[in-house]
Amino acid sequence: xxxxxxxxxxxxxxxxxxxxxxxxxxxxxxxxxxxxxxxxxxxxxxxxxxxxxxxxxxxxxxxxxxxxxxxxxxxxxxxxxxxxxxxxxxxxxxxxxxxxxxxxxxxxxxxxxxxxxxxxxxxxxxxxxxxxxxxxxxxxxxxxxxxxxxxxxxxxxxxxxxxxxxxxxxxxxxxxxxxxxxxxxxxxxxxxxxxxxxxxxxxxxxxxxxxxxxxxxxxxxxxxxxxxxxxxxxxxxxxxxxxxxxxxxxxxxxxxxxxxxxxxxxxxxxxxxxxxxxxxxxxxxxxxxxxxxxxxxxxxxxxxxxxxxxxxxxxxxxxxxxxxxxxxxxxxxxxxxxxxxxxxxxxxxxxxxxxxxxxxxxxxxxxxxxxxxxxxxxxxxxxxxxxxxxxxxxxxxxxxxxxxxxxxxxxxxxxxxxxxxxxxxxxxxxxxxxx
Numbered sequence: 555x556x557x558x559x560x561x562x563x564x565x566x567x568x569x570x571x572x573x574x575x576x577x578x579x580x581x582x583x584x585x586x587x588x589x590x591x592x593x594x595x596x597x598x599x600x601x602x603x604x605x606x607x608x609x610x611x612x613x614x615x616x617x618x619x620x621x622x623x624x625x626x627x628x629x630x631x632x633x634x635x636x637x638x639x640x641x642x643x644x645x646x647x648x649x650x651x652x653x654x655x656x657x658x659x660x661x662x663x664x665x666x667x668x669x670x671x672x673x674x675x676x677x678x679x680x681x682x683x684x685x686x687x688x689x690x691x692x693x694x695x696x697x698x699x700x701x702x703x704x705x706x707x708x709x710x711x712x713x714x715x716x717x718x719x720x721x722x723x724x725x726x727x728x729x730x731x732x733x734x735x736x737x738x739x740x741x742x743x744x745x746x747x748x749x750x751x752x753x754x755x756x757x758x759x760x761x762x763x764x765x766x767x768x769x770x771x772x773x774x775x776x777x778x779x780x781x782x783x784x785x786x787x788x789x790x791x792x793x794x795x796x797x798x799x800x801x802x803x804x805x806x807x808x809x810x811x812x813x814x815x816x817x818x819x820x821x822x823x824x825x826x827x828x829x830x831x832x833x834x835x836x837x838x839x840x841x842x843x844x845x846x847x848x849x850x851x852x853x854x855x856x857x858x859x860x861x862x863x864x865x866x867x868x869x870x871x872x873x874x875x876x877x878x879x880x881x882x883x884x885x886x887x888x889x890x891x892x893x894x895x896x897x898x899x900x901x902x903x904x905x906x907x908x909x910x911x912x913x914x915x916x917x918x919x920x921x922x923x924x925x926x927x928x929x930x931x932x933x934x935x936x937x938x939x940x941x942x943x944x945x946x947x948x949x950x951x952x953x954x955x956x957x958x959x960x961x962x963x964x965x966x967x968x969x970x971x972x973x974x975x976x977x978x979x980x981x982x983x984x985x986x987x988x989x
Contacts, residue, residue: 557672557679557983558976562658564594565671565975566651569660575635577701583610584697587634591695594674598681603717607709611697615710615717618680620689627690628907628989629724629943630982631934632670633699633706636662643966657969664962666727668970669949670695672979676986687986692721696934702755702894707937715941723907724938725985728833728929728963729947730911730978732922734955735826738813742955744922745811746915747830748908749947751800751928752936753837754873754898756866759891760784760884761859769854778849780887781860785844787883788864793839798869800926801837803903807925829960836930840876842866863893867930870898896936900928901944910989911948914981919952931963950981 573587588604591614595602602616612634620627639648639661646652648661662668677693679685694717698706710717729749737743762784764777797805805816805823814823820838824831842864849860868876877890884890902908903926912924935945951974953959962968 557675558979560678561671561675561975561979562653562972564674565658565663565668565970566653566660568667568670569651569658569662570649572649573635574638574661575698575700576638581635581638583612584634585610585612588612588614588695588697591634591670591674594678598678600677600681605710605714607697607705607713611705613697613706613710614695616677616693618677618687618691618693620691621686622688625689626722627692627718627720628986629692629694629718629721629938630673630986631694631696631724631726631938632666632673633696633934634670635698635700635706636665636667637700637964645967648968653972656973657971658975659967659969661968663968663970664959665964665968666949668951668975669727669978672949672975672982675979676983679983680986685987688989690720691986692718699934702757702896703934703937704894707934711937711940718938718941718943721938721941721943724935724943724945725907725911725948726933726935726945727947727949728931728933729927730915730950730981731959732919732951732953733827733830735808735811737811743811744919744952745807746922746924746950747804747927748903748911748924749929750901750903750926751798751837751870752899752932753867753869753928753930755894755896755932756868756876756892757894758864758866758880759893760862760864760888761891762861762888763859764887765856766858767856769856773856776856777858777860777887778856780885781849781862784884784888785862787885788842788880789844791842791879791883793841795839796869797838798900798928800900800903800928801834804834804925804927807923811923829958833930833960834927836867837869837928840866840868840872841930842876842880868898870900872898896932897939899935899939899945901946907946907989910985911946914984914988915950917984918977918981950978951975952977
């Protein structure tokens with residue numbers, strides 16, 4: 555059995571393990587998923603290491619020696635946690651791993667147990683066949699990515715940097731998947747989006763202060779009103795557009811393929827990306843979105859304070875400007891506390907690893923285009939960058955033109971085609987044995 559033959563089974567079995575991350579420590583944790591990964595690795599004779607930042611918050615690592623000790627090591631990493639799923643909203647039970655219509659359905663199929671399965675399948679095949687990669691491979695499965703990596707990648711980097719000795723580059727989510735574009739002559743062109751950049755993260759807590767009082771008495775210091783006014787100003791703010799290199803290269807590539815100019819209104823160009831356009835729209839400028847509200851405790855009582863949560867994502871180099879702008883928009887009566895923050899990333903669309911990723915894709919899909927893009931979200935590559943490791947998003951999938959793939963990240967009815975997993979496994983195998 556080769557790697558492509560068992561990737562679907564591994565994906566299904568991983569999905570059936572509920573590793574939901576609620577972000578407040580109340581979820582099941584990653585221990586069961588980590589134990590599954592360990593069993594799959596030990597079955598072929600490997601001896602992985604397991605570390606826990608807290609009970610149940612488990613991450614797994616194993617190093618595969620390369621044949622050329624002069625080469626720097628490569629880290630290939632995934633995460634074992636998933637965002638929660640509300641079963642009533644789904645067509646299938648979200649932790650069933652059911653195969654239907656040629657796809658494997660379930661929470662994590664896309665984000666990112668499908669890639670975890672590809673990693674495991676390839677590593678198992680390398681060991682079974684006695685195939686040595688050219689360079690050392692550090693294979694990692696992190697906890698807690700879906701809540702910022704505090705109990706996963708950030709903790710591992712701070713407490714076990716030795717796992718990454720000799721590592722200079724890394725690959726993980728969210729990139730390497732295909733979109734189908736339409737050329738000016740009407741023909742279709744498949745293009746793969748290779749993630750080279752990530753926006754920074756600011757999860758902020760707004761607190762408006764005011765004067766508590768009876769609900770029947772006029773109050774010009776109502777904290778709910780002050781918070782609402784701040785929210786309205788933030789929502790109305792027109793964040794200026796700025797195209798970082800990866801975004802500009804993507805727009806140029808799309809324009810070249812489709813024949814649509816990338817000046818002025820970009821919507822005709824972005825619409826060619828289908829569901830992936832949402833990711834790209836989020837990288838044209840900084841963003842700040844309201845996500846939660848909390849105020850008051852009784853109908854006839856004006857509270858002393860009111861709270862809101864804001865998910866802010868900033869472009870490389872924009873941290874200080876974004877924070878200054880938000881403070882101005884909030885005004886004198888609303889304080890800003892940083893709940894979680896993380897850096898932006900911007901890696902070059904060039905070099906040996908990029909060339910190897912492109913070659914591996916085009917070997918399996920001749921004639922395909924490969925374009926860079928910036929992710930509006932974030933990955934565990936942020937934590938690894940603190941060790942000087944350059945990270946890319948490369949979870950290769952050749953997708954049907956009619957599958958609206960990108961919205962499945964954290965979405966309902968998440969699923970991945972079996973043939974896409976098999977394709978990605980072949981591409982990943984090529985990359986890890988040739989680079």
